[in-house]
Amino acid sequence: MSRGSRALTVMYAAVALWLSFCTVSTWGTVPAWTSLAMAVTALAPVLGVVRETVIAEERRTVAVLREREGRRAAWRDAAAAALAQAEVEAACCERWWTSCATEHDPGCAHRTSWGTTA
Numbered sequence: 312m313s314r315g316s317r318a319l320t321v322m323y324a325a326v327a328l329w330l331s332f333c334t335v336s337t338w339g340t341v342p343a344w345t346s347l348a349m350a351v352t353a354l355a356p357v358l359g360v361v362r363e364t365v366i367a368e369e370r371r372t373v374a375v376l377r378e379r380e381g382r383r384a385a386w387r388d389a390a391a392a393a394l395a396q397a398e399v400e401a402a403c404c405e406r407w408w409t410s411c412a413t414e415h416d417p418g419c420a421h422r423t424s425w426g427t428t429a
Contacts, residue, residue, distance in 0.1 A: 313370075316363045323356035323363075323406075 330353035338346050 327356040
């Protein structure tokens with residue numbers, strides 16, 4: 312829960328307690344319907360507490376889903392980078408093959424040294 316949600320929850324609880332106290336204090340001294348109305352009104356802040364709790368749970372759920380999606384995106388990015396690197400390495404050898412062995416990159420892993428005999 313955020314600080315604002317906690318503050319609202321505390322205020323809701325305080326209002327509910329105050330209305331409950333007033334209901335009990337006035338029972339029998341005022342008409343019954345007013346005491347019952349105040350008792351029902353004392354339950355309204357409880358709905359506010361439930362609402363704040365549900366919102367906090369939804370925020371946690373969204374945060375977890377965003378974090379999971381971030382991990383999936385990072386994995387996809389790593390896989391795409393590996394694929395791109397493999398294509399770049401293959402392109403070097405393709406250039407070598409199509410240029411009659413004149414344009415091979417010096418850093419290519421598939422390049423063989425001309426001075427070494429096997």
